[in-house]
Amino acid sequence: MPLLHESSEDKKFDTRMVERNVTRGVVPAADVDKFLKNLPDDAEGAEWVNLDVIAASDDIRRVPTNGSPEAEAILMDLANDHEEARGAH
Numbered sequence: 001m002p003l004l005h006e007s008s009e010d011k012k013f014d015t016r017m018v019e020r021n022v023t024r025g026v027v028p029a030a031d032v033d034k035f036l037k038n039l040p041d042d043a044e045g046a047e048w049v050n051l052d053v054i055a056a057s058d059d060i061r062r063v064p065t066n067g068s069p070e071a072e073a074i075l076m077d078l079a080n081d082h083e084e085a086r087g088a089h
Contacts, residue, residue: 047071 011017012027013035021027047068065071 012021013032018027018032022029022032047066047070049071065075
């Protein structure tokens, strides 16, 4: 179990906190820039989607996923959520 100090150190560059941390002087802006420049480029592992195709689809389960099991699972979850929401009305 991490100590509180270790947990707060891990959150210094958290996207939800970084602006606040720079404003309050917790983290210098130069450190944020250095951190961002050293992030790995994960573009090769990215799943690209076309929101226009998804929005135009009458059934989200028929949106092409390029065979990605992760994308298929996400679309099925969205379809199920949509059906549950429609059934609640």
